[in-house]
Amino acid sequence: MANASVIQRHAHLAGAVKLEFVNGREGSSQLSIRRPVLDQLALSIPAVEEQRRIVALAELAQRERRALQRLITNREQQLQAIAEDLSAPATHTRMQEKK
Numbered sequence: 001m002a003n004a005s006v007i008q009r010h011a012h013l014a015g016a017v018k019l020e021f022v023n024g025r026e027g028s029s030q031l032s033i034r035r036p037v038l039d040q041l042a043l044s045i046p047a048v049e050e051q052r053r054i055v056a057l058a059e060l061a062q063r064e065r066r067a068l069q070r071l072i073t074n075r076e077q078q079l080q081a082i083a084e085d086l087s088a089p090a091t092h093t094r095m096q097e098k099k
Contacts, residue, residue: 046054
């Protein structure tokens with residue numbers, strides 16, 4: 001999963017960017033970022049092909065989450081059906097089966 005390593009490789013930058021915004025904000029009730037702070041902020045934009053890989057990875061992760069949710073729902077339905085079968089009154093006994 002090379003795409004995951006791309007995301008992890010740049011994850012440390014989020015803290016630095018947040019700190020820069022916190023240090024550069026002003027205002028009382030409606031905080032804003034001063035233009036010089038934004039102008040000095042260095043952003044690293046991945047190449048288009050890397051952006052496509054990141055988007056593809058995100059889409060696959062979303063598909064995986066949906067598939068896992070369907071599996072969970074199916075399993076819950078199975079367990080519910082088993083519980084209903086176990087709690088239903090027996091229609092015959094083992095003695096009747098041996099006859």
